[in-house]
Amino acid sequence: MRILSILLCFLCCGYSASAKKKVPVILVAGQSNADGRVPIADLPEELKTYKYCQWSYGSGDFETATGRFSLFSPRVAKPKIEASWGFDAVVYKRLEELWQKPFYVIKQTMGGTAIDTTCTKSTHGWYWSIDAGKKSLLKAFEQQIDKCLLTLSPQTLDIRCLIWHQGESDQPAADRYYDNLKAVITHLRQHLVEVTGEQRYASLPVICGTFAKGSRQGSKKVSAALYRLQSEDVNFHVVDASDLSLQNDQLHFDAKGAITLGERVFEKLTFRQASRP
Template structure:
């Protein structure tokens, strides 16, 4: 996905002849329109290109897709506002990462950003712009800076010679190769590890085989030993004769030698808050679960996943439970994925459920994905887990 226009800056300059800018400053972007629609925002046009590529091509690929990096080379046109370059570039990169995360439901907050410096012989070279690039690369491990300070330029003292352009391409390729190999190394390290997952019918998979679930497919893909402790009707904090002990108690049934522990819950707790004793009691018992897991598995990687979204989610008990899970897990530094808001699972949409949820009378099942739905969410969950 490419969007490039020569002689353009990040910082808006209303006296510029081309009048097109990459700025992600909120106050400026709020009044801007994409250049493709006759406006002056290159960034919004770039985002449009990304969205069209995802909607028309990438989302239709049988094996899914992963965006590996954001490539960038620019800076000459910001020499007049070089003091603002650090903030402007940082804001722009953050905007693209955030947009990709919201668009795809995957966490792209650490999307690798590969960029190069401006040649020092360039007639628009700015030491402040170069220093801003170096500072960003030093602060963000996912920003990879290529030193082009000594690059050869054409007689216009602006554009690279063929040799310099080829060198930049080779260095970008090397960075991409290292990034992709890094992902492969982390993936290989999962082979032979023991993964235990505990939860409700999301984990048990209700009426369909466990092998159809995203977590089973994740373990199988990475060569992990898989243990499923899902139970229909199970809650994090509510025990009953019908549904059995809550997860904050029955996690003790899981073996001691797990390398990865995943907890999926909260769906049933939302219906039982009054029986539990309210949201504060839910938080207390969730804290007991967090403390118990850390005590039982001090060397394991522990993850939580919330329930999906639902109709009338805002202000509901379902939202209270999701927010409580995020709060309590945060108190224990346990990574938690907000499936309700970032999962890309539109459980409140009838048409979506017909495609991605298990068959139910009158299409009322808002909890249980079918195999196609699990394959959709696998990409999201895998991206989240592999960060750690």
């Protein structure tokens, strides 16, 4: 019965039939594996060009408040490795093939960032906690969304889901990850309700990936928190990444791992090739 409920949720995206006529929007957030750390040299030919995916990419202070969109092209904001890509490039390509019409991505990612502010190594003092003040990535993300909504107009869009991959940097505070991530999701959902006036976003679907078994920063407690959230929230969905391959750093997915994770996230998002925006 639960499987059927999830299927129906994603086929309809939890919303009315009229909402399906609107422009689809995908939210993406997290740390380095969501940002993308696979060298561009390993990018498959089919993922090099895009036709319909328009994105707004923020990373802390990087282009967060502009609200501008551009045609998606795989890259990251981290100096010296700008020519990199992640699993989300696969998701966008598959959505282009499925939908055959323009859609938008609002992405806020930064490598090495934690939710819990007691994790002192979080990059440049940025945290996903709303309590992190000017260094709150959650606030930066919400401000970025607000700017993008001015461009798109809430009345013409349909925010389909949040794709989230994060948690490696919360390994030292793994006992609190359940509460911390739940607070992040709750805050983001409520923010969307407030800025759009659409109560349906209080149950915005979340798709969240786990970690490869060999990850040096993977945490069983963090993964357990993800599955606990899935058991309690019918709109929270976990994608298993435990069997995926990593680069030599034993942290970031390699090309094969990123592609597989992207395919799994896409399948979780759509379930059936026949679904249309």
